[in-house]
Amino acid sequence: MRIAIDVMGGDHAPVEIIAAAVEWAKKSDDELLLVGKEDLVAKILQNYTYPPDRVHIISATQVIEMDDSPATAMRRKKDASIVVATRLVKEGRADAVLSCGNTGAQMAAALFVLGRFENIDRPAIVAAIPNRAGSHTLLVDVGANVDCKPQQLLQFALLGKAYASIDLDINEPRIALLNNGTEESKGNVLAVESYGLLKAQAGLNFIGNIEGRDIFSAQADVIVCDGFTGNILLKAIEGLAQAAVHSCSLELERIPSFLSKFDYSRVGGAPLLGVEGVSIVCHGSSKREAVYNGIKTARDCVVKDMVKKQKLALSQSR
Amino acid sequence: MRIAIDVMGGDHAPVEIIAAAVEWAKKSDDELLLVGKEDLVAKILQNYTYPPDRVHIISATQVIEMDDSPATAMRRKKDASIVVATRLVKEGRADAVLSCGNTGAQMAAALFVLGRFENIDRPAIVAAIPNRAGSHTLLVDVGANVDCKPQQLLQFALLGKAYASIDLDINEPRIALLNNGTEESKGNVLAVESYGLLKAQAGLNFIGNIEGRDIFSAQADVIVCDGFTGNILLKAIEGLAQAAVHSCSLELERIPSFLSKFDYSRVGGAPLLGVEGVSIVCHGSSKREAVYNGIKTARDCVVKDMVKKQKLALSQSR
Numbered sequence: 001m002r003i004a005i006d007v008m009g010g011d012h013a014p015v016e017i018i019a020a021a022v023e024w025a026k027k028s029d030d031e032l033l034l035v036g037k038e039d040l041v042a043k044i045l046q047n048y049t050y051p052p053d054r055v056h057i058i059s060a061t062q063v064i065e066m067d068d069s070p071a072t073a074m075r076r077k078k079d080a081s082i083v084v085a086t087r088l089v090k091e092g093r094a095d096a097v098l099s100c101g102n103t104g105a106q107m108a109a110a111l112f113v114l115g116r117f118e119n120i121d122r123p124a125i126v127a128a129i130p131n132r133a134g135s136h137t138l139l140v141d142v143g144a145n146v147d148c149k150p151q152q153l154l155q156f157a158l159l160g161k162a163y164a165s166i167d168l169d170i171n172e173p174r175i176a177l178l179n180n181g182t183e184e185s186k187g188n189v190l191a192v193e194s195y196g197l198l199k200a201q202a203g204l205n206f207i208g209n210i211e212g213r214d215i216f217s218a219q220a221d222v223i224v225c226d227g228f229t230g231n232i233l234l235k236a237i238e239g240l241a242q243a244a245v246h247s248c249s250l251e252l253e254r255i256p257s258f259l260s261k262f263d264y265s266r267v268g269g270a271p272l273l274g275v276e277g278v279s280i281v282c283h284g285s286s287k288r289e290a291v292y293n294g295i296k297t298a299r300d301c302v303v304k305d306m307v308k309k310q311k312l313a314l315s316q317s318r
Numbered sequence: 319m320r321i322a323i324d325v326m327g328g329d330h331a332p333v334e335i336i337a338a339a340v341e342w343a344k345k346s347d348d349e350l351l352l353v354g355k356e357d358l359v360a361k362i363l364q365n366y367t368y369p370p371d372r373v374h375i376i377s378a379t380q381v382i383e384m385d386d387s388p389a390t391a392m393r394r395k396k397d398a399s400i401v402v403a404t405r406l407v408k409e410g411r412a413d414a415v416l417s418c419g420n421t422g423a424q425m426a427a428a429l430f431v432l433g434r435f436e437n438i439d440r441p442a443i444v445a446a447i448p449n450r451a452g453s454h455t456l457l458v459d460v461g462a463n464v465d466c467k468p469q470q471l472l473q474f475a476l477l478g479k480a481y482a483s484i485d486l487d488i489n490e491p492r493i494a495l496l497n498n499g500t501e502e503s504k505g506n507v508l509a510v511e512s513y514g515l516l517k518a519q520a521g522l523n524f525i526g527n528i529e530g531r532d533i534f535s536a537q538a539d540v541i542v543c544d545g546f547t548g549n550i551l552l553k554a555i556e557g558l559a560q561a562a563v564h565s566c567s568l569e570l571e572r573i574p575s576f577l578s579k580f581d582y583s584r585v586g587g588a589p590l591l592g593v594e595g596v597s598i599v600c601h602g603s604s605k606r607e608a609v610y611n612g613i614k615t616a617r618d619c620v621v622k623d624m625v626k627k628q629k630l631a632l633s634q635s636r
Contacts, residue, residue, distance in 0.1 A: 212553030235530030
């Protein structure tokens, strides 16, 4: 197998990317095509021993930076590493392309060089989230499309269903819509309209809305959302897991107490800001401990004279 | 202090709500005003011992259900528990109101009965997220406003700043915009436009965009986002923490291994769905382990004949 690697993309490019590719070449029988600035890549490669017949440099003279506009970059940087690497797949010279660079540019390259599936307007990125059942739940999209239309979320559902049949070996995956409540009426404009489309789609096992807290419950096999929400969500999950492990790495028994800080039952309620009185919003699923702690929050807000002080602070910041 | 409780709102209302209120009344000197259906509340209260001079029933004959439209409910259910409870605050008969019911209705009641601050179009809900520094980061909005305009996100920042000065005792809090990348150009239409407003606002210590993974890093004191994203994010954080503790509660040492499943370095890369070739998207911050595992993902997709099978599955599901 031949894998094309955009070695110029990513915060730690090219050194870390090349190091990984070399490592892979050593441990497999695959051919690695390192796409990037030829002299630079060659120089870095000198620091490694690797099978020379299976690690090749493919020249690309340009790089699309993280803050480049994908559309502009695609027009102006025709010899960019991600474009050249994607072209290798199109031409059959590589079986896959991988990049840690500008996601928008990678998607644009995939669209323009490889082309999209019939009836699919925009590609989507899928992430497999571990769940409590020990399996995975697919989240689509996690960053390819930051502004979506309902029709796209339906397509994400169809793509997710197809992918689930291959990746999870589930033929009729349960599809859910990520939302801020389970009721059909809940959500922003996009979610409400998408709900209607998903419900109406024949052959789709649409189980309705799913809230953030149930992502890990294995209630759904595929969860669809816009790429803005999905990206923030995925990174937050990773961030919390990292924070829990790192903050507590010296003392294992501290992890549960660290994580329990995130238990809403212990927080109880959240103040509504901007209104002329203390109004505490609690989770709908609150049981007595959560309500009890919500009362505590209400009390704190009153004791701190929250409304008056907020207004004072606001007037000073204008 | 007198606290009005909407005992009719929430998945576990009224029993769990009343139980919490009674518990609070016993452990404090506060007066609790239980707002709801008089006969029902009185009947449940018979199961508890409580200080009778500090637990009162306030009659409200109607209830706004979770799936009621807030606007319609406000018009039709003028004697709803959340409306009556909020009115107690307006009339000075209570110092704060708390509800586990329909959040939209609670916000509508706060807006119409209490009124909003000058120059603030819509109230926002603030949540305090524990961070790695052992303090808290404020997230605004976590559910009051599912569709937002840039001007609202600016107002969330100002509200968050005011609240931080009271709750966290920080006078010049670092304000960040939740986004799918740190670069100024990143984000959906809302985020890009909000960035401009936040940057231009005098007296605001705006530090730029923050990604999901850095929510827990204590880089910012206040993070602003639309209420749809904020709600899903907050609940997901709670859900992951719960899943980690519950899944591993019997074997403490399993928690780090459970959480490490969420480490992107171990996953490495996410496939781009819907394009005519294998294109693996990796995190920009990937180091060699993440890239190495990304190559593994690329290989798996090729071995599984992902593109062909996806198209086949898609054609069958239409």
